[in-house]
Amino acid sequence: MAGTLVGGAALGAVFGEFLRAVEDVVKKTANFNSILKQLQSTLDRVTPTIEDIEKLNRLLDRPERETAMFTDRLQGGQSLVLKCAKVRSWNYCAKYLYARKLMALEKSLLKFFQIEAAAQSCRDNKNVLVVVKSMDSKLDRMGTMGGFGGCCDVPSVRDFVVGFDEPLRELKLKILEGQEQVVVISAPGGCGKTTLAKMVCHDPQIKEMFRDNIFFVIASKAPSIMVIIEKLFQHKGYPVPAFQTNEDAMYQLEHMLKQIGPNPILLVLDDVWSGLESLIEVLKQQKSEIKILVTSRFEFPRFNSTIKLKPLKDQDANALFRHSACADHASSTIPPDIVDKIVKCCRGFPLALDVVGRSLCGRRKEIWKHVLKQWSEGQSIFESESNNDLLSCLQTSLNTLVERYKECYLDLASFPEDQRIPATALMDMWVELYNLGENGEDAIAILDELAKRSLVEQVIIRKDASDVSGYYNEHFAMQHDLLRELAIHQSSQEPIEQRKRFIVDIRGNDLPRWWIEQGQHPIHARLASLSTDEMFSSNWHDMPLPKVEVLVLNIQTKDYTLPQFMEKMDQLKVLIITNYGFCSAEIKNFPLPGYLSSLKRIRLEHVSISSISNSILQMRNLRKISFIMCEIAEGFRNCTIHIPDMLPNLAEIVIDYCNDLVEVPAWLCNIRFLKELSITNCHELIAIPEGFGMLHNLEVLRLHACTKLLELPKSIRSLHKLDFLDISDCISMSELPEQMGELCSLRNLHMRGCHGLSELPCSVKDLKQLKEVICDEETAYLWDQYKFDIINLKINVLKEDVNLDWLHDIQL
Template identity: 85%
Template sequence: MAVAFVGGAALGAVFGELLRAVEDVVSKSASFNSILKQLQSTLNRVTPTIEDIEKLNRVLDRPQLETDMFTDRLREGQRLVLKCAKVRCWNYCAKYSYAKKLMALEKSLLNFFIIDVAAVNYRDTKDVLVAVNRVDSKLDRMGTMGGFVGCCGIPGVRDFVVGFYEPLRVLKMQILDGKEQVVVISAAGGCGKTTLAKMLCHDAEIKVKFGDNIFFVIASKTPSIMVIIEKLFQHKGYPVPAFQTDEDAMNQLVHMLKKFGPNPILLVLDDVWSGLESFIEFLKQQISDMKILVTSRFEFPRFNSTIKLKPLKDQDAKALFCHSAFPHHGSSSIPDDLVNKIVKGCGGFPLALDVVGRSLCGRRKEIWKHVLKQWSEGQSIFDSESNKELLTCLQTSLNTLVERYKECYLDLASFPEDQRIPATALMDMWVELYNLGENGEDTIAILDELSKRSLVEQVIVRKDASDASGYYNEHFVMQHDLLRELAIHQSSQEPIEQRTRFIMDIRGTDLPRWWIEQGQHPIHARLVSLSTDEMFSSNWHDMQLPKVEVLVLNIQTRDYTLPQFMEKMDQLKVLIITNYGFCSAEIKNFPLPRYLSSLKRIRLEHVSISSISNSILQMRNLRKLSLIMCEIAEAFRNCTVHIPDMLPNLVEIVIDYCNDLVEFPAWLCNIRFLKELSITNCHELVAIPEGFGKLQNLEVLRLHACTKLLELPKSIRSLHKLDFLDISDCISLTELPEQMGELFSLRNLHMRGCQGLSELPCSVKNLEQLKEVICDEETAYLWEQYKIDLINLEINVLKEDVNLDWLHDLQP
């Protein structure tokens, strides 16, 4: 749209004056009748556009800077027309001169709308698409936490895309003008189906037709109709009903969708495997003014309109590869024929071109030749012929990793496809499996390397968060589903009993036959991952897993029972339970009493715990407890026991996005050896008890974004080992305790966003070890008067860096 160029109230007024002048002279003078009527016709044709521009600019509050020259031209035109009315019919010289000027005026008007408006229309469309991509990406990345689960916004498109012009043109034609309601994009993994779908959703013509009624839903291998419908309700801001059955959910969805208008609806179901055909057919029959776009590795014969996405042609493939392999477009010592052979070996698959290009970026010519040799000797890792070349390329990229990085990469398959993997969960695993450092730096370094090789995509919600003394709770990675399959395949080359990783995706209540037949034969895996969907009944078959050190349970049901065979896991060190369903999951039998002796790390996400039994309080080896988006208030309230030397090795507690936590439990203050406590994004937390001072070994305290926290306890004076304190975005804090000056070891203080503070306690001048304060401009001036006493203090004023760039993507 050209609003930014032609907007402003003055433009409409001047345009109206010119039109009225033309109409008046036409009715009173015959001297220039034909020319003025032509001019009048031109003005009448553009009048609706001018009126629309006026309305839009009033809504958008657009400036008029770009329209001044055109407005001046309209005023000159008005004066010219009025002068024409005074020209006598016998004055042929004047008539000739003014006729030429009128024709020039009409031509300038046409040029403006044909050339200038079109050019700026293109510019503004690009600006809008950039802004939309940023906003979409931000919302998509926020979808991980804090009530944004289920957002169906359009993910952003990568910055460099080639070879999709023709497929996009064909797809647009079918969506805009085709008779079929359901359009399927079918291709092998890694061919760019999702990219094409994203490009369609961001297309200007598509946005004009469908407006806000575009929904982008990742279906995945085990789709849940209820979860998809719950996401659609939430995305539009509607209360999510308590659906009784899939049929009930579908009926209520149709009832909601029929309220939308005046635009039609575009629903994108991305990465559909099977199980949604009946849902799609139902929507097709119930809502006539709706288009459904499906991307899938499979073809669906029941839907007539299918676009088979083909690999990139040679020129486009080379352009994409070179963008990844030579990102700075500088001179390269790699011969062109060698580049061409590598490009050919990638088979035109966009994912392979990108992955292999990045893996060879900056590498010597000998490495490139070695890769070619490996390809010539390699074999397909899957049976599918269509994936042969792509998977051979991907496997070669994986083989270039050093052993530790490769092992860590294979561990990523423990988490479901199309889900963000928390860096902190990986830290918990890798500290115990590979003896990595507990501060997270080793883990982040590994993820950075995997990201550089395009084996994962890093997603950092707040880039500044990782600077906060090893805080990585808002750091995630995503793994392409094809790469996850590759990792699973690599981990499955040995017989089941001998595998170091045992990864199972269970659909419904169907356990594989070999599991049942396995009987009492032990599986010696160190890492076990069991993923179940919303239909799973928790009816586990017995298994022997005597060497398991890390157990990852990915669940979707609202009620979940831990498998009884966990009681035999005597070497279990890490337990990770993550609920990917819409509602919080109630863990019925947590914790089991007999498998706790070796546990060092427990991470629970999006689950509900109703009680904390004595058994967990006596876990002598537990070092870290993480509760993310959990319902824990009832369990904390019900715990009144006091056990001597309770949790003697627990050094870290993480409580993040637990919005039912109103007061920090007093009994937790008895954990004497606790060194690090993070209570972040707990927006209902109001109070911290005075007994908090008993945590005398505490070195790191994070209270970031506890927006209702009213004050810090006076007993904070007893935390003489506290080195790091983060109270950023605690907007309800109006003062800090006078005892702050007794934090003699405090070196780092983060307090950006503490808008309610109007002064600091005088005792802060005694913080002689304080080296850095990170705050905003409103708070920085409060510290200036104390810089005389705190000669080593550095005050850093930072702007908030929330990655809502992720407007990723999201992504993966």
């Protein structure tokens, strides 16, 4: 694409005038006839391209300055052609001179299209890749919350799967040839129901039949019909209506399905709980060509077509366990009889085999024997008979964890089931609860260890982010619902007043009876997690939690009121509010009152901030605040308060995917002790105030993927402590400040994807502390002339890794 090569009304007009001038001169004079006709032919060939580019540039709103060079060349060419018309036929000297000039003009135009145009076209293609990558990243990121784009995509299947060939054949037959609309996969937890459902969705025959109409929805214990339908609308790219009732949602769904056309639909409802048959019946009636695949721990006699998934056979169970435990490795010294006994104890449950296998991988023979002894003496820890054996195995696996890792594993239950857990949220918690390092490396090491044991699954959207910059906003963990239940059970062994964790899932407005009966008796938990659904009306009952240090609020309603008993949390250090609903949530009694002066970390995700009060700006202990996918522009704009020494201990601000942010607020520049500022994926941000240079203590500045940001402020020269700068994928940035060389402490610069940069300011040669530049092939050459000025400078060229396969299906 050459969308920025030519375009805009000015260029289109200039090109048209030039072409008409050539045509007129060809008609009026015989001089230079052959040369002018060749020039006319060249211009005729590029006319359709010029028209397309002009149209695209209007759509893309590209600035005219990008085409100034070509505009000047066309105007010069027009002037030359008009002068040729005045040359007399007898003036051989002038004819020779102007003939050479015309031939030079045509050659220069050809060169421009063949070389310069190609270079700029390459740049534009890279810009498209950056935008696509940003969109893809955003869709993945938005998938952390129910109801957003990408959440109905079929998850991938793990690499090593055994024992599912026969169930897969049976399931495919029921879906492709069976007469029943509803097919149920029923089995106890950990048997692989979800794995089988994912496998059939990825099967070539299934994909050929249903094409783009495969929806994978995690239903959970109490799904809302409106939330499920919102997901279906968003997944198909349709505007999501504001449903008033369930009936309204069903009516809108019926219309959407008609728009999809006659093509069949496969709807997967994963992890459906008992009592939800009516919801399945309602969905079933919407379209005769719809197939509904249900996975559940329960059986549904109403639906005749059921596959009862059984535990793995001995041979398959042994293969899976040995793969997970690396028992077949040449260095393994574990006797085969011990391996066989442990496999037998796992009762063929794939989850148990995988978790136990990974927990024993690389351990001494004595540990394996100790596990066997525990199992021989242990008893069931859960009431559910179907899960007794499985959960007994899983609990024993936890005993191999060191105490801190076990505590961190139990903390994961603070977040809803079947949702991605942001690693940065865990870091905020664990820094305060366990005194982990603030750089996040300790927390990531813990997640890695838990992942090795299959206690969590790690999801990394932007794989290079943490590797090269210690940036973990694209890093998540996911936990199997059964493992979350195990964590909650483990945390509930002590009397409620003595528990370390207070974890409650509230459905509707039904508070647990024990909560009401608890009355004024305090609970001494250090961590509290309160999860509410879209029907919750914020009618809280008092609950004294005087020792809570971390409060996690998982919400889904559009309007939410913070619980009144927060007033008594005088030891609260971390507040995490995450909205998993479709629409941004407004916290009615936010900003926070002054009594929460002990807070050190605030993390808000997918909420709307309409004001920032004096009480927040005077939080003397606040060290970090994060806004993720929030609507913050109005709140930032309305904040006109100037407080000397405001937020004196605030060291880090994170603003990620806040797409209503157009300009960084000037008051932010008054936070004098700020050390780290991350404004990333804010695609409407265009300007940073000149007062930015007042942040004299800033050490880390991330502006990744602020795709409309035009420039850095000149005052950046004053950031003499800045060590790390990330402007990668700032595709609209066309130049760096001349004063860049005054960043005397800069050691790391990330500028991959900055395709608008054509040169560097000469002052970069003064960046004597610069050790590494992360860039791509298109920007690496800019540093060639400065390699000898900056000793030990390493240019690290990273290649793009963007999947554009989904573009093939777009119809323009």
